[in-house]
Structure formats: structure tokens, C-alpha cells
Amino acid sequence: MSSATAEVIGAGARQYVREPMNLVLLLVLPPLFIVAMSSAISTFSGVLGGNLGERAGAGLSGLWAASILTGVASFFLASASARVDGRLVLAGLHPTSLTAAHVTATLTIALVTTTVSVGILLATQTVGRPEVLFAAILAAALIYGFIGSLLSVYVRGDLEGSFVIILLFMLDAFVGGPLAAGEGVFAESLPLHSPSEISIAGMVDAPVKDSWVAWSGGYLLVLAAVAALALSRRRVGG
Amino acid sequence: MNLLAIVLLLMREYRRNALLLALLVVVPVVFITLAIYTTEDIPLSFTVRDDGEQVTISEPMPDVHGAIMVPITAAFLAGLVGLFAMLGAARSDSRLIVAGASPAAVTGARLAIIVVLTMIVTLVAIGVALIDFRPEVLWAFVAANLLVGFTYALVGAIAAVLAGRLGGAYLMFILPMIDIGIYQDPMLVSGPQEFWMKLLPGFGGTRLVLDAGFTDGFDEWTALAAALVWPLLLVAAVVYIFGAARTRIVR
Numbered sequence: 001m002s003s004a005t006a007e008v009i010g011a012g013a014r015q016y017v018r019e020p021m022n023l024v025l026l027l028v029l030p031p032l033f034i035v036a037m038s039s040a041i042s043t044f045s046g047v048l049g050g051n052l053g054e055r056a057g058a059g060l061s062g063l064w065a066a067s068i069l070t071g072v073a074s075f076f077l078a079s080a081s082a083r084v085d086g087r088l089v090l091a092g093l094h095p096t097s098l099t100a101a102h103v104t105a106t107l108t109i110a111l112v113t114t115t116v117s118v119g120i121l122l123a124t125q126t127v128g129r130p131e132v133l134f135a136a137i138l139a140a141a142l143i144y145g146f147i148g149s150l151l152s153v154y155v156r157g158d159l160e161g162s163f164v165i166i167l168l169f170m171l172d173a174f175v176g177g178p179l180a181a182g183e184g185v186f187a188e189s190l191p192l193h194s195p196s197e198i199s200i201a202g203m204v205d206a207p208v209k210d211s212w213v214a215w216s217g218g219y220l221l222v223l224a225a226v227a228a229l230a231l232s233r234r235r236v237g238g
Numbered sequence: 239m240n241l242l243a244i245v246l247l248l249m250r251e252y253r254r255n256a257l258l259l260a261l262l263v264v265v266p267v268v269f270i271t272l273a274i275y276t277t278e279d280i281p282l283s284f285t286v287r288d289d290g291e292q293v294t295i296s297e298p299m300p301d302v303h304g305a306i307m308v309p310i311t312a313a314f315l316a317g318l319v320g321l322f323a324m325l326g327a328a329r330s331d332s333r334l335i336v337a338g339a340s341p342a343a344v345t346g347a348r349l350a351i352i353v354v355l356t357m358i359v360t361l362v363a364i365g366v367a368l369i370d371f372r373p374e375v376l377w378a379f380v381a382a383n384l385l386v387g388f389t390y391a392l393v394g395a396i397a398a399v400l401a402g403r404l405g406g407a408y409l410m411f412i413l414p415m416i417d418i419g420i421y422q423d424p425m426l427v428s429g430p431q432e433f434w435m436k437l438l439p440g441f442g443g444t445r446l447v448l449d450a451g452f453t454d455g456f457d458e459w460t461a462l463a464a465a466l467v468w469p470l471l472l473v474a475a476v477v478y479i480f481g482a483a484r485t486r487i488v489r
Binding site: 021022024025026029036044046048072076080155158162163164165166170171174 | 255257258261262264265268269272273276277278299303314315318319322325400401402403404405407408409410411412415416420421423425426
């Protein structure tokens with residue numbers, strides 16, 4: 001990591017921590033969400049034709065909390081810094097350094113939300129394979145983080161970006177995921193489908209299909225590459 | 239510059255934004271249509287107040303889900319509208335005051351923008367639900383959903399002040415889902431609600447939605463009181479916050 005990238009990351013972290021409410025909410029909301037959602041998801045799954053138990057529902061709620069919070073954070077942080085990033089590039093900073101800083105910020109937020117979510121799940125549920133659960137939730141959080149970064153390049157305006165994130169999340173959660181026993185090409189190709197299946201397998205100690213791992217990894221790599229490319233081009237256009 | 243002129247000026251910003259206008263329509267359509275068509279068509283029993291008594295009624299689950307998705311959608315979208323309208327106010331309203339607009343007119347205009355956008359998202363959501371679901375008392379169903387929308391728009395405005403842009407967004411993505419999506423939802427909370435659930439902002443309006451949706455009389459007086467108290471308190475808070483900010487700018 002270049003010193004310029006480290007400096008930009010440090011500045012971003014200082015800016016985030018300067019608003020302690022952001023940090024507090026990032027730590028408080030996932031537990032609230034998971035506790036509220038755990039049993040509700042199990043009941044709601046029946047409404048939508050699925051058959052999730054409470055442990056599976058809890059795993060899914062942890063994955064949702066980490067995904068949505070990381071996606072929102074990445075979108076808002078990347079869109080807020082667009083103008084400043086342009087000036088930094090004009091001042092001589094290489095676009096790659098800025099892109100690396102944004103990717104690192106997304107990774108950091110995803111790690112925080114995943115750790116909080118998994119921590120709450122370990123404290124409140126019996127988790128079959130914590131390492132599988134952690135990997136699945138981290139993958140989902142990163143996928144939404146990179147979606148948030150990508151949206152920040154192409155969607156101008158906080159309200160519009162928020163609407164797009166919530167629209168995608170609702171499709172993902174209620175159509176594509178195990179909540180409604182989503183099947184078929186459309187459901188299975190939504191971003192959270194495979195990580196959700198892996199998280200449930202991690203919760204209840206069930207086998208993980210290779211196709212879920214392939215889809216999750218593929219989504220993650222493609223979105224990371226596309227988001228990084230879009231962010232670096234935005235800097236050049238500054 | 240009077241209130242109407244400022245409202246028209248601020249609305250111009252939204253009218254020019256084709257993506258936002260499309261999303262204001264597309265999001266409710268997708269949310270509610272999906273909810274109705276993905277729900278198992280089996281009966282659901284839940285309690286409502288009818289003729290002054292708590293009674294258990296049984297309704298098709300897609301109808302219940304369609305009805306409850308309207309306040310959920312309204313709360314989500316109106317909350318975000320309130321949040322970002324308030325954040326936009328922080329950037330632009332001081333310039334309007336410096337340009338000669340009165341602080342009261344600017345505050346009124348900002349609240350009017352929140353009301354107009356909330357009405358749009360809520361009425362679109364109601365319109366989509368009405369394709370598949372006929373509430374027992376339509377006007378009360380509309381009014382109840384508007385109350386939920388206004389309440390959450392004001393919660394969003396307060397969240398903007400208390401938590402800022404990112405923290406406010408965190409809150410407005412999670413709060414409506416927990417409040418209306420779980421604790422006020424008869425599909426998830428069967429039987430009487432716990433007392434603390436009745437203290438949440440979505441309680442009153444959502445009970446009114448269920449009453450208007452599935453009974454032909456009006457019995458939810460406690461819910462009506464709760465549904466009115468929340469927005470009144472929140473309006474007072476928003477006016478106070480705006481007023482304090484404007485006073486600082488004028489000084």
C-alpha cells in the first residue's frame with residue numbers, strides 16, 4: 001500500500017470517527033436487527049412459501065444487517081467524496097491510490113458489520129460452523145459494499161441511491177433468497193442468493209454446494225473489479 | 239419571497255430529476271406487487287377491534303400482506319424523503335434567507351416539500367395495493383397510510399439532525415423494517431401486542447390501516463390518538479430545530 005493510499009484511508013477513517021454516531025449505529029443496529037428479525041424471519045418464511053427454522057432465520061438476519069449497512073455506508077462515503085477525490089487527482093494523486101482507499105474502506109466496514117453480526121449470532125444462537133457463517137456474511141457484505149460503491153458513480157443524489165439500494169435489497173431478500181425458497185434463474189442470479197444459502201448451511205451445519213461458492217466468489221470478484229474500474233474512471237474524469 | 243414561491247422553487251429540483259420520479263413510482267409497484275404475488279394464498283387469523291371488542295378475524299394472507307405492505311413502503315420511502323429533504327435544507331435554506339426569504343416561509347416550504355413527496359409515494363403505494371385489495375373503508379385506509387407516511391417522513395427529518403447523513407440513512411433503512419415490518423405486522427405478531435410495541439411510531443397508523451382494511455366500523459380510538467400524537471410531536475420538534483437553526487443564521 002502506497003503512503004498516499006494510507007494517507008487517504010487515514011483521512012477517511014478520521015472523518016468517519018469524527019461523527020461518533022455513525023460508529024455507534026454501526027455497532028448497535030445489527031444486534032437490534034438480528035434480535036428483532038430472528039424469529040420473525042422464520043414465521044415470515046412460511047408466509048412466502050419457504051420453510052426456514054429460527055436458526056436459519058437468525059443467520060439470514062445477520063447477513064441482511066451486514067449487507068445493507070455496508071452497502072449504504074459504501075454508497076454514501078464514496079458519493080460524498082466524489083468532489084474531493086477529483087481535486088486530489090488534479091493535485092497529483094494517482095487515481096489508483098484513491099480507488100485502493102475506497103476498496104479498503106469498504107473492506108473495513110464489511111469486516112466490522114460482519115464481526116458484529118457473527119458475534120451477536122454466536123451469543124444468541126447455536127452456530128454449526130462459525131467460520132462458514134463468517135465467510136458467507138463477509139461475502140454478502142462485500143458484495144453490497146461494492147454495489148454501493150458502483151452506485152455512487154452512476155447514481156447522483158442521496159435519495160435516488162437509497163431508493164435503488166432498497167429496491168435491490170428487497171428483491172434480493174424476498175424473491176431471490178431462501179426466505180421465499182427462491183428458485184429459478186432469476187432468483188438464483190440475485191447477489192445475495194448464494195451467500196444466503198451458505199450462511200444458513202453455516203448456521204445449521206449443512207453441506208455447502210460448490211455452485212453457491214462459485215456464484216458468491218464470482219459475484220464478489222466481478223463486482224470488486226467493476227466497482228474499482230468505475231471509481232478510478234470517475235477520478236480521472238474528476 | 240413567499241411560501242408558495244419557495245415551494246415551487248424547491249420542487250423544480252425534484253421535477254428535473256427523472257430517475258427520482260421513476261423510482262418514486264417503481265419502488266412501491268415492485269414492493270407491493272411482489273408481496274401480494276409471492277404470498278401463500280391461505281387464511282390468516284389476526285385480532286382487530288370491532289364493535290368495541292377485540293375479535294379474531296380470518297382473511298386471505300395475500301390481502302393482509304398487500305395491506306400491510308402499504309404502510310411499510312410509505313414509511314421506508316417517506317422516511318428517506320424526510321431525511322434527505324432536511325439535509326438538503328441544511329445546504330440551501332440559509333442561502334434563501336440571506337436572499338430575503340423569511341425563516342418561517344423557508345421552514346413552511348421545507349415541510350410542504352416533505353408533505354408533497356410523502357403524499358406521492360404513499361398514494362402510489364395505495365394505488366398499487368388497490369389493484370388486488372379492496373379495503374372496507376377506503377378513505378380511512380388512505381388517511382391511515384398518509385399518517386404513517388407523514389410520521390416516518392418526520393422521523394427521517396429528525397434523524398437527519400440527530401445522526402447526520404450516513405447515520406440517518408442507517409436509521410431509516412432499519413427502523414421502518416423493525417417497527418412496521420415486524421412489530422406491527424399481524425403476520426408476525428399474533429395476538430395482543432406488547433405494551434412497548436405500541437410506543438413505536440408505526441403503531442397507531444398501522445392499527446388504523448388494519449381497521450380500515452378489514453372492518454367496516456371505526457373502533458381504534460387509542461390507535462388514532464397514537465397516530466396523531468407522533469406526527470404532532472415530531473412537527474413541533476422539526477419546527478423548533480428549523481427555527482433554532484434559522485435564528486442562528488439571521489443573527
